[in-house]
Amino acid sequence: MGHLFYGTSTESIQIPDRLLAHIKVVVTTKLRRSESFTLSWTHVDGTPGRSTLWLQPAIPLRFVFDSAEPEALSSSTLKNMADMANSSAGLTVDLTAEIPTTETAPRAVPARTAAPAGRRRPFSVAA
Numbered sequence: 001m002g003h004l005f006y007g008t009s010t011e012s013i014q015i016p017d018r019l020l021a022h023i024k025v026v027v028t029t030k031l032r033r034s035e036s037f038t039l040s041w042t043h044v045d046g047t048p049g050r051s052t053l054w055l056q057p058a059i060p061l062r063f064v065f066d067s068a069e070p071e072a073l074s075s076s077t078l079k080n081m082a083d084m085a086n087s088s089a090g091l092t093v094d095l096t097a098e099i100p101t102t103e104t105a106p107r108a109v110p111a112r113t114a115a116p117a118g119r120r121r122p123f124s125v126a127a
Contacts, residue, residue, distance in 0.1 A: 005062040006053055012064070014045075018099050021071035024063045026081045026091060031057045038090030052090070074100055 002020035003012035015023065023039070030037055036056035043049055055061070065071075077099050085091040 001066055003064040005060075005064065006055075007059050013041075013051075015093075015095060017065050017067050018071050019093060019095065019097065020063060020065060022073060022077055022081055022099060023091075023093065025073065025078055026085050027055060027061070029082070030085055031055065031061075037085050039085075040090060040092045041095050044095045072101060076100075 001014050002017045004015055004020060004023070005012050027039070034057055036054065038052050039055055040050060040052040043051065081091055081093075
């Protein structure tokens with residue numbers, strides 16, 4: 001179980017290492033760009049309710065992992081989390097969610113048809 005320390009508080013938020021590794025990538029990417037956003041979760045320690053943090057570059061943030069080895073990251077999970085973080089609702093995480101450890105192979109991208117200039121086709125993976 002990893003720990004997220006926010007601001008000057010000595011109390012941490014306990015988050016599974018695998019989930020925390022993904023959160024770290026999304027958070028540091030956003031903060032590096034000076035983009036503020038919210039991070040929310042539902043309490044799982046028996047306390048009713050949920051919490052939300054306002055993340056912005058001036059507030060101290062520290063990630064502490066129980067495991068010395070870095071976690072393998074899921075690109076599809078990172079993309080989903082980044083999309084959420086970019087939304088007006090912010091990033092909401094389920095502290096009990098299992099993140100897949102292996103990626104599914106991407107489907108072959110069909111040959112390009114005449115698409116309007118400047119428009120890109122979305123990349124998709126098999127579900």
